[in-house]
Amino acid sequence: MSIKSLSSNAKKRLSEACFSISILVLLASCHKQKETPPPVSSGLTPYEIKYPFTFPALNIPSDNPLTVEGIALGKALYGDPILSNDGRSCSACHVKSTSFSSFSANAIPHINEGWNTKFLWRGGVEGTLEDAMSFEVNEFFKTDVTKLNANQDYKARFKNVYGVETISRKDVAYALAQYLRSLTSVDSRFDRYVRKESMITMSELNGFYIFNSEKGECFHCHSLGLFADNAYHNNGIDSIFTGNNAGRYDVTKNPNDLGKFKTPTLRNIELTAPYMHDGRYLTLEEVVEHYNSGVKKTATIDPIMTLPSFENGLQLTAQQKSDLVAFLKTLTDTSFVNNPLH
Amino acid sequence: MKNMFFLSVLLIMGLYSCKKSDRKYSQVVLNVKYKVDDLSLQKDTVRYLNNAGNLYSVTHLEYYISGITFHEESGHDFHCTGIHYINGFSPQTNQILIDSVPCGIYTSVTCNIGLSHALNVSNSLTNTAENVNMAWPDNMGGGYHFLKMEGYVKTPAGNMGYVVHLGTDTSLVSCVMTQQLYVFAVRSEFDMTMNLNEWYRSPAVYNLLTDGNNTMGNPSSMSKIAANGYNVFTLQLN
Numbered sequence: 398m399s400i401k402s403l404s405s406n407a408k409k410r411l412s413e414a415c416f417s418i419s420i421l422v423l424l425a426s427c428h429k430q431k432e433t434p435p436p437v438s439s440g441l442t443p444y445e446i447k448y449p450f451t452f453p454a455l456n457i458p459s460d461n462p463l464t465v466e467g468i469a470l471g472k473a474l475y476g477d478p479i480l481s482n483d484g485r486s487c488s489a490c491h492v493k494s495t496s497f498s499s500f501s502a503n504a505i506p507h508i509n510e511g512w513n514t515k516f517l518w519r520g521g522v523e524g525t526l527e528d529a530m531s532f533e534v535n536e537f538f539k540t541d542v543t544k545l546n547a548n549q550d551y552k553a554r555f556k557n558v559y560g561v562e563t564i565s566r567k568d569v570a571y572a573l574a575q576y577l578r579s580l581t582s583v584d585s586r587f588d589r590y591v592r593k594e595s596m597i598t599m600s601e602l603n604g605f606y607i608f609n610s611e612k613g614e615c616f617h618c619h620s621l622g623l624f625a626d627n628a629y630h631n632n633g634i635d636s637i638f639t640g641n642n643a644g645r646y647d648v649t650k651n652p653n654d655l656g657k658f659k660t661p662t663l664r665n666i667e668l669t670a671p672y673m674h675d676g677r678y679l680t681l682e683e684v685v686e687h688y689n690s691g692v693k694k695t696a697t698i699d700p701i702m703t704l705p706s707f708e709n710g711l712q713l714t715a716q717q718k719s720d721l722v723a724f725l726k727t728l729t730d731t732s733f734v735n736n737p738l739h
Numbered sequence: 740m741k742n743m744f745f746l747s748v749l750l751i752m753g754l755y756s757c758k759k760s761d762r763k764y765s766q767v768v769l770n771v772k773y774k775v776d777d778l779s780l781q782k783d784t785v786r787y788l789n790n791a792g793n794l795y796s797v798t799h800l801e802y803y804i805s806g807i808t809f810h811e812e813s814g815h816d817f818h819c820t821g822i823h824y825i826n827g828f829s830p831q832t833n834q835i836l837i838d839s840v841p842c843g844i845y846t847s848v849t850c851n852i853g854l855s856h857a858l859n860v861s862n863s864l865t866n867t868a869e870n871v872n873m874a875w876p877d878n879m880g881g882g883y884h885f886l887k888m889e890g891y892v893k894t895p896a897g898n899m900g901y902v903v904h905l906g907t908d909t910s911l912v913s914c915v916m917t918q919q920l921y922v923f924a925v926r927s928e929f930d931m932t933m934n935l936n937e938w939y940r941s942p943a944v945y946n947l948l949t950d951g952n953n954t955m956g957n958p959s960s961m962s963k964i965a966a967n968g969y970n971v972f973t974l975q976l977n
Contacts, residue, residue, distance in 0.1 A: 450862060450866065451862070451866070451871070452866065452871070453866045453867055453868040453870075453871050454865070454866055454867065512868070514868075606878060609876045609877075609878060610876060610878055610879060610956075611879075611953075611955060611956040616874075616876055620871055620872045620874060621871075621874060622866075622871050623871070626872050627868055627872075628872075653782075653783040653798075694897075696891075696898060698900070699900070700798060700799070700889040700890060700891060700900025700901060700902050701889070701900065701902055702900065703891075703899050703900030703952075704900065704902055704952065704953040705951075705952070705953060
């Protein structure tokens with residue numbers, strides 16, 4: 398399709414999208430003010446996380462600085478059923494090839510979790526990654542640390558990283574937190590386009606315009622950068638909130654939280670099917686169609702979902718829906734899932 | 740009587756000690772509070788009635804305050820440079836500390852809700868999680884949301900969402916708080932209270948059902964709300 402063949406309205410939108418991208422490209426060249434990482438113990442190798450200017454500053458707890466050795470230890474634990482008492486490991490559900498999510502259990506992908514302060518679909522844990530991993534170790538796996546203390550390799554590695562003679566659940570949670578904090582996905586095609594290293598198609602660009610404007614209204618919850626807002630919303634997928642669909646209400650018991658779930662990141666969304674908290678949608682096309690025509694209005698639905706533009710669904714054309722999906726697929730970061738360090 | 744005499748002496752001494760030659764400074768604390776006319780602000784309750792007759796709730800309230808200026812009786816102004824992100828439902832963000840305010844008697848305080856033209860540039864603020872989520876899309880003008888105020892409004896057919904978002908230079912809100920302030924203590928605390936109904940009151944009544952329940956992308960709605968914001972805040976001694 399040539400630019401000449403576009404309607405004047407389409408050209409206007411395309412030019413607005415190009416302007417938007419050009420601003421991003423311009424800003425991509427800016428130096429980001431980095432937080433000073435906490436110091437590491439001698440003998441350990443500090444590990445620095447690089448991330449785009451569009452990300453918020455990454456806060457790393459002073460008592461758990463990132464080190465190459467700590468991350469490697471966390472990675473070993475992540476894949477080891479020694480954490481549980483029934484043969485499960487983290488990686489049994491959070492599969493690398495699907496961006497550390499899971500088809501069967503619909504687990505939230507473990508990417509860019511270091512920027513989160515709300516964890517699990519219902520926000521069952523709020524705080525730092527260390528808090529989230531403490532929950533996993535203490536509540537989910539009920540890790541038996543006597544098994545770890547009987548393992549000489551783990552004992553030596555924990556002593557090296559944390560200086561402890563006896564491994565505690567806290568040490569296990571901290572090592573896992575280091576590993577998860579290192580799982581950063583920042584090299585999608587869209588990132589590379591913003592960095593002026595590659596191109597995206599006109600369809601993808603048009604999809605970005607829909608995403609980042611009142612046309613699609615995606616950006617309010619999936620803020621650019623992390624493509625999430627670290628908040629809970631009812632996005633209109635249910636009208637009855639029982640069982641698995643009660644959402645954050647399960648945690649707070651506040652009726653105003655019925656049907657609200659944490660906004661998942663859209664980075665690597667192509668790899669993390671199925672979608673929504675219960676995996677009800679198998680494809681991105683189904684997800685877009687939900688917003689286009691399937692939103693259910695209830696007392697707790699997010700106000701943004703009841704705007705005039707949503708009154709009868711987004712009313713996107715088939716081409717616009719296709720463009721939006723095409724844009725979402727530019728957020729796929731194959732270097733992340735192929736990274737041998739992860 | 741005796742107390743009045745001592746207070747007068749203290750006030751005169753205070754005023755004398757703040758003469759221009761060796762001016763003293765105070766830390767001013769502005770505690771941001773909320774009300775809706777006579778009611779306190781409670782999240783998620785459809786119980787507020789505005790001048791347009793809309794019965795509404797508030798689920799979300801975020802904004803920036805910038806350009807705080809203290810206007811002295813003598814005509815001198817003290818300008819503050821800070822930008823303050825505020826979330827109405829997050830108490831830790833609702834206190835503004837201003838160091839080194841010159842002691843004196845101020846007749847009014849002005850501020851902006853939002854960011855001036857020079858500051859309202861995408862990614863110009865430190866990339867905190869809050870600032871990132873306040874970004875205003877570049878293809879809609881760029882910069883930041885000045886205000887996000889959301890909730891539900893009652894309609895004959897049931898509750899409908901409303902999204903009052905302000906952004907872009909033309910919807911910068913200029914607020915005036917006319918109140919005589921005596922700033923002499925080492926630390927002076929004032930309550931800065933936002934009455935949310937003022938957003939819908941004057942100079943033009945804004946009806947969420949007929950003027951629009953979504954202001955973003957609607958310049959006339961944004962202008963109307965922004966103009967109404969001039970008196971949303973009032974100041975009083977804590």
